[in-house]
Amino acid sequence: MRDIDILSLLPFVLVAITAVAAMLVAAFTRREGPVFGVTATGLLLAFVSMAFVPAQTAPVDTLLTIDGYARFFMGLFLLATLMVVAISYGRVGSPDSTCGEYYVLLTLAALGAMTLAASDHFASFALGLELLSVSLFALIAYRRSRESALEAGVKYLVLSGVSSSVLLFGMALVYAQTGTLRLSGLGAAASGTMGGALMAAGLAGIVVGTGFKLSLVPFHLWAPDVYQGASSPVAGFVSTVSKGAVFVVLLRTVRIIGAESASALPTVIAVLAIASMFAGNLLALRQDNLRRLLAYSSITHMGYLLVMLRVPDMLGVEAASYYLVSYYFATLAAFGTLTALSGEDSVLDCLADVQGLAYRRPGLCAVFAVALLSLAGLPLTAGFIGKFYLVLAGWSAGLHALVILLIVNSVIGLAYYLRVIGLLFQEPNVRRETVTQALPLSWALSSVLVLLTAGTLLVGLFPDPLLSLTRLFRP
Amino acid sequence: MDITLTALIGLPLAGGLLAWAAARWRIRLAYAFALAATAGQFLLTLFFWLSLSPSGNTPWLAEVRYAWIPRLGIFFHLGLDGLSLIMTAITGAIGVLAVLASRTSIRTQTGFYLFCLLGSLAAINGIFLALDLFLFYIFWELMLIPLFLLIRIWGHEQRNAASLKFFLFTQAGGLLLLLGIIGLCLAYSRATGHISFELADLQTIALAPRTGRWLMLAFFAAFAVKLPAVPVHAWLADAHTQAPIAGSLVLAGLVLKAGGYGLIRFLLPIFPVEAAAFAPVAMALGVAGILYGALMAFGQNDLKRLIAYTSISHMGYVLLGVFALNELALQGAVMMMVAHAASAAALFLLAQMIDFRLGTRDLRELGGLWASAPCMGGVMMFFAMASLGLPGLAGFVAEFLVLLGVFKVSVLLAALGACGLIVSAVYNLRMIQMVLHGPQKKERESTLDLSLLERGMCAALILVTLWIGLFPQPFLNTSRDVIQRIVNQQNVPRILRTETKGHPPGNVAPAAFINAGAVSP
Numbered sequence: 001m002r003d004i005d006i007l008s009l010l011p012f013v014l015v016a017i018t019a020v021a022a023m024l025v026a027a028f029t030r031r032e033g034p035v036f037g038v039t040a041t042g043l044l045l046a047f048v049s050m051a052f053v054p055a056q057t058a059p060v061d062t063l064l065t066i067d068g069y070a071r072f073f074m075g076l077f078l079l080a081t082l083m084v085v086a087i088s089y090g091r092v093g094s095p096d097s098t099c100g101e102y103y104v105l106l107t108l109a110a111l112g113a114m115t116l117a118a119s120d121h122f123a124s125f126a127l128g129l130e131l132l133s134v135s136l137f138a139l140i141a142y143r144r145s146r147e148s149a150l151e152a153g154v155k156y157l158v159l160s161g162v163s164s165s166v167l168l169f170g171m172a173l174v175y176a177q178t179g180t181l182r183l184s185g186l187g188a189a190a191s192g193t194m195g196g197a198l199m200a201a202g203l204a205g206i207v208v209g210t211g212f213k214l215s216l217v218p219f220h221l222w223a224p225d226v227y228q229g230a231s232s233p234v235a236g237f238v239s240t241v242s243k244g245a246v247f248v249v250l251l252r253t254v255r256i257i258g259a260e261s262a263s264a265l266p267t268v269i270a271v272l273a274i275a276s277m278f279a280g281n282l283l284a285l286r287q288d289n290l291r292r293l294l295a296y297s298s299i300t301h302m303g304y305l306l307v308m309l310r311v312p313d314m315l316g317v318e319a320a321s322y323y324l325v326s327y328y329f330a331t332l333a334a335f336g337t338l339t340a341l342s343g344e345d346s347v348l349d350c351l352a353d354v355q356g357l358a359y360r361r362p363g364l365c366a367v368f369a370v371a372l373l374s375l376a377g378l379p380l381t382a383g384f385i386g387k388f389y390l391v392l393a394g395w396s397a398g399l400h401a402l403v404i405l406l407i408v409n410s411v412i413g414l415a416y417y418l419r420v421i422g423l424l425f426q427e428p429n430v431r432r433e434t435v436t437q438a439l440p441l442s443w444a445l446s447s448v449l450v451l452l453t454a455g456t457l458l459v460g461l462f463p464d465p466l467l468s469l470t471r472l473f474r475p
Numbered sequence: 476m477d478i479t480l481t482a483l484i485g486l487p488l489a490g491g492l493l494a495w496a497a498a499r500w501r502i503r504l505a506y507a508f509a510l511a512a513t514a515g516q517f518l519l520t521l522f523f524w525l526s527l528s529p530s531g532n533t534p535w536l537a538e539v540r541y542a543w544i545p546r547l548g549i550f551f552h553l554g555l556d557g558l559s560l561i562m563t564a565i566t567g568a569i570g571v572l573a574v575l576a577s578r579t580s581i582r583t584q585t586g587f588y589l590f591c592l593l594g595s596l597a598a599i600n601g602i603f604l605a606l607d608l609f610l611f612y613i614f615w616e617l618m619l620i621p622l623f624l625l626i627r628i629w630g631h632e633q634r635n636a637a638s639l640k641f642f643l644f645t646q647a648g649g650l651l652l653l654l655g656i657i658g659l660c661l662a663y664s665r666a667t668g669h670i671s672f673e674l675a676d677l678q679t680i681a682l683a684p685r686t687g688r689w690l691m692l693a694f695f696a697a698f699a700v701k702l703p704a705v706p707v708h709a710w711l712a713d714a715h716t717q718a719p720i721a722g723s724l725v726l727a728g729l730v731l732k733a734g735g736y737g738l739i740r741f742l743l744p745i746f747p748v749e750a751a752a753f754a755p756v757a758m759a760l761g762v763a764g765i766l767y768g769a770l771m772a773f774g775q776n777d778l779k780r781l782i783a784y785t786s787i788s789h790m791g792y793v794l795l796g797v798f799a800l801n802e803l804a805l806q807g808a809v810m811m812m813v814a815h816a817a818s819a820a821a822l823f824l825l826a827q828m829i830d831f832r833l834g835t836r837d838l839r840e841l842g843g844l845w846a847s848a849p850c851m852g853g854v855m856m857f858f859a860m861a862s863l864g865l866p867g868l869a870g871f872v873a874e875f876l877v878l879l880g881v882f883k884v885s886v887l888l889a890a891l892g893a894c895g896l897i898v899s900a901v902y903n904l905r906m907i908q909m910v911l912h913g914p915q916k917k918e919r920e921s922t923l924d925l926s927l928l929e930r931g932m933c934a935a936l937i938l939v940t941l942w943i944g945l946f947p948q949p950f951l952n953t954s955r956d957v958i959q960r961i962v963n964q965q966n967v968p969r970i971l972r973t974e975t976k977g978h979p980p981g982n983v984a985p986a987a988f989i990n991a992g993a994v995s996p
Contacts, residue, residue: 089886124571146547302717316664332786358584358587373620378616378619379612379613379616379617379621380613380617384613384616387610388653388657391653391654391657391659392547392657392660395654395657395658395661396661403654407650407653408652410650411643411646411650412643414643414646415639415643415735418623418638418639419639422623422627422638422639423931425624425627425628426627426628427583462543463544463545463546464543464544466548467544467546468546
């Protein structure tokens with residue numbers, strides 16, 4: 001291993017050290033502050049160290065490749081985890097219990113996500129995925145005194161286990177056919193064998209396995225329960241970092257194999273995308289629970305992103321990256337708002353709880369409204385440029401039917417986003433107001449919310465810098 | 476000079492923000508800011524009108540162009556010509572009226588209300604000025620959000636359903652427009668190898684017949700929903716009826732005009748051939764709108780709903796005139812937009828005044844108002860006459876020009892369109908009869924007749940209506956150059972071909988895209 005490789009792995013090393021350091025600190029003090037401080041500093045350092053990672057396309061070792069694509073998403077995952085850490089501060093556990101391990105778990109999950117972003121090998125693919133998932137089992141069930149959290153944790157554990165084994169089996173079948181575990185070697189090795197039944201079954205396994213993690217329809221059954229049962233920051237983490245990491249590695253795999261070359265793969269992707277868009281949206285229409293609504297909306301967004309797997313040129317990757325960034329901003333802001341509104345014991349669940357938010361908490365209402373507008377893809381927000389880019393990329397690749405369905409779905413999606421936005425501005429319901437006693441905003445949470453909202457608007461108004469950034473990498 | 480163009484958008488926006496902030500201390504101050512911003516914007520358009528003349532080779536009286544998203548060839552490009560001038564002037568005037576009319580009726584969240592109102596005006600001015608299709612689309616969508624909130628928060632009884640319906644209908648049309656814009660832009664990049672969203676570029680290419688037809692239909696659908704043309708008009712009556720007064724004014728006075736403006740500014744220049752082929756269908760839809768709107772208006776009992784249906788009828792003339800594709804009819808369509816803005820604004824104001832005083836808009840519960848409020852009765856009579864197209868008033872000039880232009884193209888459609896005049900007389904007279912005549916059914920309140928401010932607003936609208944009706948030449952002159960250029964463009968052959976026969980769609984464009992960006996790999 002050369003020196004430059006060590007430098008390339010610096011972010012991984014730093015995040016790993018952060019996890020250990022946070023664990024050590026948690027062993028000595030039972031207060032939340034120091035652990036939080038160590039975690040946040042470590043993640044920030046890891047993010048800063050990204051600047052020193054040399055830009056190279058050669059794989060660092062057999063397992064990882066730190067190219068521009070990996071760097072972009074590693075940075076994104078680090079930032080998002082940092083946001084989740086900041087959102088969580090002061091709201092993790094009850095005062096009398098420790099919560100150090102919460103931050104350790106988050107850091108480990110981030111490490112898993114980064115591994116996925118840089119993965120060039122089925123081994124690192126599986127390793128990263130497991131690191132991410134196993135941390136999430138504990139995180140989702142973290143508030144173990146609550147029944148719904150336990151239920152969500154168990155549900156995620158079982159389904160995640162099943163999906164992981166399907167994924168591993170798929171990898172094994174692909175290996176049996178091609179004789180290589182390297183993703184980058186897969187393209188050449190697979191080119192002649194695309195028609196084979198083993199290969200098709202193997203790819204199907206991989207798609208199904210990742211589909212579970214992305215909560216694509218019909219593998220989405222865990223999503224609403226997990227969103228509802230987990231605490232808001234964890235739900236935000238699941239829907240951003242976890243899904244994003246799996247999508248990123250799926251995108252890389254599909255691009256290497258070549259989506260259009262494999263016989264059944266394009267159809268499978270299209271069917272999953274269409275099913276996710278429609279089912280997510282139509283089910284979201286009927287939700288009265290805000291978290292479940294966001295869960296279904298996130299299913300829909302994954303459906304939109306899936307369309308980009310079918311775009312053969314770089315425009316698809318650029319559009320997907322851009323969309324992912326805008327989705328991260330909005331989703332984290334939404335879950336940050338939910339965190340801010342939740343009290344110590346009360347969880348903000350019902351749509352009726354946010355009624356009249358504009359009158360009670362104008363600042364939070366503005367954050368939430370901007371996040372929803374961005375998710376709905378309305379102009380001046382990052383979500384609009386993201387959706388525009390998706391449509392542009394899809395249409396230029398000739399995916400007319402998929403793009404038209406995407407457009408139809410964004411109209412359906414508007415119906416429930418607008419319903420919530422309308423509620424925000426409705427006269428407050430006095431009877432409900434007293435039920436939810438929100439904790440005071442921590443400085444970390446409020447600054448994150450301000451940052452995310454400003455980011456959503458800035459990226460929506462001046463998209464060019466981010467567009468240029470996404471152009472810099474070639475996976 | 477050119478930078479003042481952005482003030483047409485910036486002024487309402489800044490006014491809205493100031494009003495929002497000021498409402499925390501003084502409501503009166505908020506109204507003062509809002510009024511100053513809208514009046515300032517109106518005066519600015521008047522200033523443009525008086526001081527500017529087109530300078531030789533450029534069709535624009537004023538132009539602003541900054542690079543915005545170079546990666547995708549998108550510019551912040553605004554331009555003002557005669558047509559935009561007329562439309563932005565209407566925006567300013569409607570804005571002033573809306574601010575003034577809101578004072579009595581808005582009780583909650585006044586600051587945010589004014590911000591929504593002025594924000595929508597800023598976006599609408601953006602629509603009338605944008606020359607980059609992406610920018611146009613941004614404004615097109617942006618206009619909806621404040622209007623949605625206006626209806627949702629301050630609307631009447633069934634505001635939730637009405638606001639949602641309004642948004643979904645127009646957004647569905649809007650997304651079709653987005654698809655059309657993207658398709659057009661890709662066709663352009665296929666033909667030329669670089670990417671652009673500029674109107675000036677996009678109107679130079681000749682599209683393959685099939686592509687052109689679909690893209691034109693996407694544009695048409697978006698504009699038809701806003702106009703609204705008949706099969707996609709369902710949002711209008713509810714939105715108009717349930718909106719607060721400023722919402723009704725902006726919807727009737729401006730949003731509908733945005734549809735007509737889009738047809739004239741974008742659809743005709745970009746798709747001259749396709750538009751000509753589609754014209755019979757569009758004109759038939761226009762006539763259907765005229766007759767259907769008039770018949771529906773005849774059957775309404777809610778005063779605001781009645782006026783809303785008259786809008787459908789009047790916008791039918793716009794559609795008819797635009798697709799007659801000759802100068803007379805297009806001028807008529809523009810005049811119709813101006814005339815309708817004045818008459819619909821006045822009627823909605825009157826409906827609001829009646830609702831405010833008597834607490835009902837139901838025609839069956841009204842009656843005999845002329846006796847107790849002679850001034851209001853006179854004004855209502857005047858605008859009913861203006862609406863039904865009495866010679867000497869604005870509506871007549873517009874309808875006459877449209878029908879004259881259409882007559883050259885199709886006698887049958889002109890004849891059917893003229894029938895609309897008869898039905899409009901019927902519903903207007905029914906309205907007059909039920910509101911103003913007969914026994915008074917509602918308890919009269921102390922001050923039933925118009926206040927001084929209301930008289931002033933009505934007088935201004937009456938003067939404009941009379942001016943257009945008696946001496947329309949200044950207005951016609953303003954828009955003549957634009958209209959002539961658009962009509963002449965119908966005959967200019969396009970040089971660039973987009974697709975050769977048998978070319979697989981979608982295979983060339985990506986390469987063009989990758990090479991088009993500012994950053995080269």
